[in-house]
Amino acid sequence: MPSSFSLKVPASSANIGPGFDVLGIGLNLYLEVKVSVDPTVDTTSDPYNAQITYEGDGAEGVPLDSSKNLITQTALYVMRCNGVTEFPVGTQIHVINPIPLGRGLGSSGAAIVGGAMLGNEIGEFGFSKERLLDYCLLIERHPDNIAAAMLGGFVGSYLNELSGAETEAKNVDLEFILPKRGVTDESKIVHTPPPADIGQYLQYNWCRKIKCVAIIPQFEVSTDKARAVLPTSYTKPDIVFNLQRLAVLTTALTHESPNHKLIYEAMKDKIHQPYRATLIPGLVEVLSSVTPDSHPGSCGICLSGAGPTILCLATDNFEQIAEHVISIFKQEGVTCTWKLLDLAYEGATVDRN
Secondary structure: OOEEEEEEEEEEEEOOOOOOOOEEEEEEEEEEEEEEEOOOOOOOOOOOOEEEEEEEOOHHHOOOOOOOOHHHHHHHHHHHOOOOOOOOOOEEEEEEEOOOOOOOOOHHHHHHHHHHHHHHHHHOOOOOHHHHHHHHHOOOOOHHHHHHHHHOOEEEEEEOOOOOHHHHHHOOOHHHOOOOOOOOOHHHOOOOOOOOOOEEEEEEOOOOOOEEEEEEEOOOOOHHHHHHOOOOOOOHHHHHHHHHHHHHHHHHOOOOOOOHHHHHHHOOOOOOHHHHOOOOOOHHHHHHHOOOOOOOOEEEEEEOOOOOOEEEEEOOOHHHHHHHHHHHHHHOOOOEEEEEEOEOOOOOEEEEO
């Protein structure tokens, strides 16, 4: 009998308000990976025995070779580090992805988390989510997206200060973790498991009255480009500005009766959004024009991840908020879609059929 299972990994929004590289939330928009292993199906034309099919955002550009697809590359990394070199013959993987690519909603983070869980299931390793995050962190080296996707809900995270061999492992070139078949020097490919406890994670409570309005412009901003526009150093007043608001925000979002104006002020940022405005036309006006006074029900507004998606936290008037933001982008010649999302409280899940 063929065996089968399925994975669901939520989208995520990182850099919430002042929480640059610190805060993330899992959102109930799910990457699904459906897997069956049937030895009667010939999958040997793939270098690692995985027959991949894909539907959803960006389908025309997604590699279906297991040595090039981010989900299966990550799975192969987890497997390789634990003595399993390929998928069983007859492995069929169907990916359903509604998460927009390159829009700041954690599409790559979801793929990496999904891949780590896929490798864990294929190898029957029984790793905890926290252990799998160690593998994920050697690929995606900022914990906010992957922690939110793996654990779900509202998550704070930081990287531990590692030393010696642990630091060397964390700084290995990505090509040796996700090798390019026939190109990467095989002697340098990583075969050893990552250090344990690379990161630390804390799930905060969340006010269930607050929903997430995601306004998604129809263009991509690469994470590398969004990182490149940031300064190499900051002024003390700007750092203090964010720290003060971060200390308030993580509690303000847990209150049963949300204080809209308090959350709005605590969502402001001076670390990344002002610099990324050069990449996102209309951003300055968007961030300044949606307030609890101008749009009742609004709690706060920020870039989602590196953008260009805008995340509005609100308790009411979701459509009016979305339409206002869409109208600003329209003036800049940018079309948008929008989604009303709740938090994905369980994070990534496995359904073993």
